[in-house]
Amino acid sequence: MEKAQRIWRHPILDFKRGRKINFQLKGKRIEGYENESIAAALVASGVKVFGKSKRFNHPRGWFCGIGKCSSCLMRVNGIPSGRTCIIPVRGGMKVELQGREGALPDESNIKAERKEEYVQVLVIGSGPAGLEAGITSRKLGLGTLIIDENPISGGQLIKQTHKFFGSKKEYAGLRGFEIAKIMLAELKKYGGRYLTETSAIGYYGKDGKHKFLAVQKLGDSYRLLEINADNIVITSGANENYLSFPGNYLPGVYGAGGVQTLMNVYGVKPGSKALIVGAGNVGLIIGYQLLQAGVEVKALIEAMPYVGGYLVHASKIARLGIPILLRHTIKEVKGKECVNGATIIEVDENKHPIEGTEKELDIDLVLIAIGLSASTKIPFQAECEKMFVQELGGWIPIYNENMETTIDGVYLAGDVSGIAEASTAMLEGRIAGAAIAEKEGYNPEQARRIKKDSFSELCKLRESSSLKAVAEGKRKCQQKWNEVKNYEK
């Protein structure tokens, strides 16, 4: 069983697994490796069902893999609703399906201490935007702290095995996971601090002073951090969009990004025969990565009459024999406890299914790659002003050209400010970091220069037709910010 699920040879990646350990699932012994998540160890052992849904008692399993979707909640060492996809597995752990509701334990064995901290710049999230904001502000002389709820820093870079487009300043030609390593080394070189397994749980600022509460996991105990900060950069990234169809809840229907995490970070095969839904860049790239991991791809379907992603990405998988079926959608997924086949159907120009065009596919894996939405919970809880921007994928906190929100000293960068791509995230992080240094009077001239250079790089990127809509959306956010600020005056 184990041999079939784990990836031992990969054309690009070399999986460095930790020590082999044993843990328990409902009293049954399961093998895992240190440094991998509980959920990844479970999938690798053939366990697909992690729990049941509250309302319909439907099975639930892996979906996003990065602590955002709540599909993997389980009771871990007696504590309910643990996000098993971001909790590292440890020897002797007791993991249980928690039933439809996560009841609190009879007696609390949660050990927690409280600690107060002060930093000049607190960065929430350690993806390309967060790392760049941390590096830039630290380099210019500010005290910084980056927190991330995932066990590994680097955001979504760590699961990207393709070489990145862009120019040299944004690490073009290197693979995502390599870029994450370089950026982390850079952060360490300048003495920037970062904490993993540390979740920001709420903004409690008042009277112009910023305060965030965060919970840091330390093995089996917890620490409540009260972080007072002069400036905050929120880089909370994005969530994967979902699609409605019968059977969409079944384990085996996974987010494309979630599968990248499972497959490319933890070296675990998500299934053996896949159907990809969505021909944007994420869908096209995941097709290629599935082949690299030894997963057969039966088809990639797209409801639009054309491929949404770059032709070079589509060409890469087409010439390897993956059928790209345009004007097709998913009708239903079959299976009781997990995916066991799917029906796809052609659609007309209005995207209505055409009866009689159904095709049955023998698959055990469906990847949803139909776009992302900004993870805006943190800025909205902090009560940053927002607007609906179609081009950016939904409700977005508004901000100015320095990436500062309507709350003074609270900045955004990356996908939380509107869905774009990694080069944009890096440049926005750099702008936010430099804007803070400029405002605080730390090497202001150098800061202004970094800001100016980053703006001009952003403008160059945005000439590309693939980023035109994003540029328009971001312009709207900035315009709205000015309107709100003028009204306040």
Next chain:
Amino acid sequence: MKNELREMGYLTYDILREKINLPSEGRLAKGPVAIIECTEDIPCDPCVEACKFGAINKESLITPPTIDYEKCTGCTLCIDICPGLAIFVVNMNYKEGKALISIPYEMLPVPKRGEKVETLDRSGKKIGKAEVIKTRKGKGETFVISIAVDKNLAMQARSIKIQKG
């Protein structure tokens, strides 16, 4: 985005002929030359720096690259640099009746020299047999595989499939 380009779902030779300036018959007959199958305005430029002969040019970060076929020596060093895996080297002066095609390859297993493989066109259709003449491990784990194919397949053969057993 000009969506008519993307209605096939992948790049085809017809789109390519229309969109880029391919090497002339005369240049092809002389020996190896790179063909950059990149037609969209992708903000990307590692190919420009990768060329030791200054043959690859981009007007701006987003314009598709152009190549000076007289400067290009067909050295294959750009193949494993291109993040889009969109560069191929075609040598029509390889052998009587055969062309040598160099392609990027990032799958397992990596074929061995002398191995017989199937060759596929841009749509993934099997179009004939090929022999692996050379393999080179390029930058960042990307292999460059050179295959000998019948000359009439030189502008179609862009992928390989390892034969099982």
